[in-house]
Every structure is written in structure tokens, then in C-alpha cells.
Amino acid sequence: MCCGEGAERVKDLRPIGGRRRWISVLPLAGLAWLTSGCGVIGGKIASTSDPAGDQARHIWDLFMVPVWWLSVAVFLLVTGWLLLNIILFRRKPGDTRIPPQVHGHPRLEIAWTLIPAVILALIAIPSTRLIFQLNRDPGPSSNALRVQVIGHQWWWEFRYPEYGIVTAGDLHLVVDRPVVLTITSQDVIHSFWPPRLAGKVDAVPGRENTMVFTPEETGVFYGQCAELCGAQHAHMQFRVVVQTQQEFDAWVQKHRQPAPDPAPGTLAATGKELFEGPAGCAGCHSVNPTYDPSTPINKTLMVGPNLAYVAERQTLAAFLPNTVENLHQWIANTEHVKPYSIMAEKWWKIRAQQNQLLTDEQVNAIVEYLRSQQ
Numbered sequence: 573m574c575c576g577e578g579a580e581r582v583k584d585l586r587p588i589g590g591r592r593r594w595i596s597v598l599p600l601a602g603l604a605w606l607t608s609g610c611g612v613i614g615g616k617i618a619s620t621s622d623p624a625g626d627q628a629r630h631i632w633d634l635f636m637v638p639v640w641w642l643s644v645a646v647f648l649l650v651t652g653w654l655l656l657n658i659i660l661f662r663r664k665p666g667d668t669r670i671p672p673q674v675h676g677h678p679r680l681e682i683a684w685t686l687i688p689a690v691i692l693a694l695i696a697i698p699s700t701r702l703i704f705q706l707n708r709d710p711g712p713s714s715n716a717l718r719v720q721v722i723g724h725q726w727w728w729e730f731r732y733p734e735y736g737i738v739t740a741g742d743l744h745l746v747v748d749r750p751v752v753l754t755i756t757s758q759d760v761i762h763s764f765w766p767p768r769l770a771g772k773v774d775a776v777p778g779r780e781n782t783m784v785f786t787p788e789e790t791g792v793f794y795g796q797c798a799e800l801c802g803a804q805h806a807h808m809q810f811r812v813v814v815q816t817q818q819e820f821d822a823w824v825q826k827h828r829q830p831a832p833d834p835a836p837g838t839l840a841a842t843g844k845e846l847f848e849g850p851a852g853c854a855g856c857h858s859v860n861p862t863y864d865p866s867t868p869i870n871k872t873l874m875v876g877p878n879l880a881y882v883a884e885r886q887t888l889a890a891f892l893p894n895t896v897e898n899l900h901q902w903i904a905n906t907e908h909v910k911p912y913s914i915m916a917e918k919w920w921k922i923r924a925q926q927n928q929l930l931t932d933e934q935v936n937a938i939v940e941y942l943r944s945q946q
């Protein structure tokens with residue numbers, strides 16, 4: 573009796589309108605469309621599936637063999653078996669028999685416990701081996717470039733103790749030359765992740781973690797903080813600029829001294845005066861690219877990012893394209909561009925309360941000065 577009713581119900585459900593089916597697919601399609609635009613940099617998707625460094629390549633290879641192919645095999649076996657049973661044991665019209673009811677089958681249960689265990693072991697062995705291979709310091713005898721990476725809410729600082737140079741936002745590296753990053757944080761836990769070059773390494777206050785990889789292509793690569801670290805976590809990005817040794821040497825040479833002062837009487841010169849004086853920028857930002865390389869990694873140099881040669885960087889405020897308009901917005905409208913940032917809370921808001929926000933001309937002058945940092 574019950575089954576006859578069930579069959580009726582199934583029959584009722586069958587003619588679902590084509591339109592209703594499409595509506596249920598729409599959110600999925602929308603999600604796919606939204607995520608397909610994620611992190612496109614320089615016309616390329618900032619994806620782990622397109623490695624440009626040895627570490628990212630090892631991780632991707634591990635994903636393809638064995639993880640991907642094992643998943644394909646499991647999918648084909650399970651869906652194949654399912655389809656076979658659906659077709660072979662489909663209820664014939666008029667057949668009202670109840671199939672044999674099975675309760676407990678030790679051999680089957682042992683099999684479906686053992687098979688996943690074997691699959692997991694097949695994945696775990698190469699994964700564990702790779703984990704121990706990655707991020708091994710090649711030692712002082714290698715020609716590895718050494719950079720200190722310091723996470724701040726919400727931007728990244730990069731120090732080159734070898735050259736006594738400090739910068740922020742853009743990490744400059746050399747193609748085909750190994751890099752050893754020493755990673756820490758000034759405040760909360762962050763995670764350093766350049767997806768096309770390497771995996772993720774946590775930036776933990778009071779700890780120094782190591783990341784080792786060799787960039788294999790020149791270009792600009794997207795990087796992202798990968799550990800929820802507060803309101804502006806998504807805007808804690810960075811770029812890795814991979815250069816030839818020659819280009820990198822020129823970059824280092826340039827950064828051994830500050831950019832020349834703007835010519836007297838120019839708008840940029842007014843901007844410099846404002847920057848160093850009444851606007852209060854210099855309280856948090858330095859425009860001197862050098863620092864004492866013996867400074868311990870856990871010692872803060874300045875509250876805000878170093879702004880030497882800021883005009884040459886890829887981004888502003890750790891996420892905005894570095895354009896004149898964005899720079900103007902960032903200074904004039906900090907609270908709306910990156911709320912909860914130190915610059916918004918300790919500078920813009922306080923000046924707004926005191927009715928001391930910079931005038932448009934003052935902002936223009938500072939923008940002009942910062943654009944001369946190149």
C-alpha cells in the first residue's frame with residue numbers, strides 16, 4: 573500500500589517545469605561567475621593552478637598526483653556503480669515486491685572502512701614528505717636572497733638586512749634565485765600567501781617562521797593575507813615583483829638613498845613641508861628607504877609603511893591600484909577607503925573631529941610630493 577502511494581508521489585514530482593529547474597541553477601551559476609573573477613592580475617588569474625615558483629609547482633603537482641586522479645577514480649567508481657544499480661534494479665511497472673532488507677554486513681563494512689583508509693594513506697605519504705621538503709633553509713653557503721617579512725594590521729613590511737633597505741607592499745625578488753623569507757607579525761596572526769609562487773606560512777607575533785622558494789618567472793604576482801586578522805583582512809594584500817638580477821640590482825642601488833627633494837617653490841615642495849609638518853604624516857611614515865640592518869625583526873621601525881619611492885609601487889593602502897585619484901582619495905577620505913586602519917582611526921578621524929581635515933589644495937600638494945617619490 574505504502575509503495576503504491578510512493579509511486580504516485582514520484583509521478584507527481586516528475587514533471588518539474590524547466591523554468592523551476594533553471595531557477596535552482598541560477599545561484600550556482602552566479603557563484604561560479606563571481607569567483608571566476610577572483611584575483612586577476614596582469615591578465616592572469618592569481619591561482620595556485622598556474623604556478624610560477626618551485627614551491628607552488630610542487631604543491632600543484634601533489635594535488636594532481638595523487639589527489640586529483642584518486643578523486644577521479646573514486647568518482648567514476650562510485651557514480652558508475654550507482655548508475656549501474658539504478659539501471660539494473662529499476663522497479664518494473666506493476667512490480668510491488670519489497671526488496672530483501674539487509675541489516676549489517678561485516679565484510680562490506682570492513683571493506684568500506686579499509687578502502688578510504690588506504691586512499692588517505694596514499695595521499696598522506698607524499699604530502700608529509702613534501703611538507704618536510706618545503707621551507708628548508710638552504711644554509712648560508714647558498715646564494716639565497718634573505719628578506720624579513722613583517723605582518724601589520726593591515727599591510728606587509730619587507731626588510732632586506734643584506735642591503736639595509738626597507739619597503740612595504742611590494743616584495744622585490746630575483747628570478748631563478750632562491751629566497752629565504754623570515755616571517756613574523758607585529759600584532760595578530762597573519763598568513764603570508766603568494767599563491768602562484770608558494771604556499772602559506774603564518775606570521776605569528778614573537779615567532780619567526782621560514783618560507784623558501786625560487787621564483788621561476790619574471791612579473792608581478794598577487795599576494796594575500798590568508799588568515800582572518802580583523803576588519804581589513806581582505807585588504808591586506810601585497811605584490812611580488814620578480815625581476816632579473818640586473819633589474820633587482822638597479823632597484824637596490826636606487827633604494828640605498830632617499831628620492832631627491834622636490835625643486836623649491838613647486839607644489840611637491842609644499843607637499844613635503846605639509847608631510848613633515850602640519851599634516852602630521854611624518855609621525856608614522858618615513859621616506860628614507862634605508863634602516864639599521866642590525867635592528868631585530870621584532871622591533872618596529874615606524875608605525876606606518878615606509879613611503880620611499882612609493883610612486884613606483886603596485887598598490888596603495890595594501891589593496892588599491894596606485895593611481896593619483898586613489899592616492900587623493902586615500903588621504904582625503906581615509907575613513908571611507910579603509911575603515912579601522914590606524915591611519916583612519918588615529919589620524920583622519922581625530923582630525924575630522926577637530927575640524928582639521930586637510931583642504932583639497934593641501935591634499936593635492938601631498939599627492940604631488942608622494943608622486944615625486946620615484
Ligand code: CUA
Pocket residue numbers: 723724726761762763797798799800801802804805806808
Ligand atoms: Cu592579515 Cu588577514
